[in-house]
Amino acid sequence: MKRYVIYRRVSTNEQGKSGLGLEAQDRDIRLYLESYSDQPFEVVAEFTEVASGSDDRRPELSKALDVARKHGAELLVAKLDRLSRKVSFIASLLDDRRVQLRVAAMPQADKFQLHIYAALAEQEREFISIRTKAALKEAKARGVKLGGARDKTLKRNQEVQRKATERAQNVAGLIQPLRDAGKSLREIAAELNRAGVRTARGGQWQASQVKRTIERLERA
Template identity: 70%
Template sequence: MQEYVVYKRVSTQEQGRSGLGLEAQERDIGLFLDGFSEVPYAVVATFTDILSGADSDRPELTAALDVCRKTGATLLVSKLDRLSRKVSAIAALMDDKRLTFRVASMPYADKFQLHIYAALAEQEREFISMRTRAALAEAKAKGKKLGGLRDKTMKRNAVIQANAAARADKVAGIIEPLREAGKPLREIADHLNKARVATARGGQWQASQVKRVLDRLSSAE
């Protein structure tokens, strides 16, 4: 029988929003167990940390890992960032010969793919942070004082624009070569979906979304 130890993590802010963070993780884990797990299976234990993703002291994760190592059960999380947002931490878990883990939202991903995904996600977060700081510095250099309701809106808009630009840059390596090869927008969207590259909202790509990314990449040149 396949045995699992389920681990969930939410920040105090997510938990404050009526537990929606936990509900989403429970939903994804349930979908994995029902549609992708070997059968029969059993969930032998469940652990939940309520703390920031940047917090390295996670007592419930430590307990979950201990159970997995002792019993041979597989650690199951809803998303890779529930384990950690650091590539080094993910790599250390992958190198642990006494541990196996699965990611519910990426049911077919092997260790190599998970490592690449973690690295890309870390790069994206770093780039978004840099892009946001640059956008705010540019606004300040143009004489716009950052303060008050209007300027808070400007800050928020700058962050949104920076995030959108970072996401466009992330998929440029897939979209631009296909477009240069003459592939239609719909076919490019199909390639992204087959590669399991999610949109900003975690959905499927459409031709119109591919066009928006191409337009954004073109305007950034």
């Protein structure tokens, strides 16, 4: 029987107290267990942590790893960045022969693919940080006042785009295999609805929404 130890992480005390972010992780984990896991399976233990993705001090993760090693269970996380945002930290876990890592949003990914993804994600974050600093420096040189209403609107729009991209990435692990299988946009929408996956507004998927999600994933 396949065994799992589930690990969730949220970034701040506010998120931990309100449950923000946990619901999405629970959904992705549930979808993986229902759609991709060997049957039957057993969830040995579940752990939830409130910590920054760049903080390696993870008492709950340490407990989860200990239990996984003891029971020969796979450590199951919703997304790779829930484990850590540091490629070095992820690499150390991937190198541990007693730890089997499974990412719900990338159900078919092996250790090598997860390592590559973590490295690319870290590079992307570094580039975004450098690009943002450069843009602010250029704006300041042009005499643009930062922190005004226009900047607030820009930040709000950026946050909307970020959340939209994050939602797209949450369903990428479901959409991509269906695309690879040659399914049409309408058929993919039907599969998502059949699996109980909701759109950002909690509604049913349409072909047009699948198309926009795929385009957003390609841009990301």
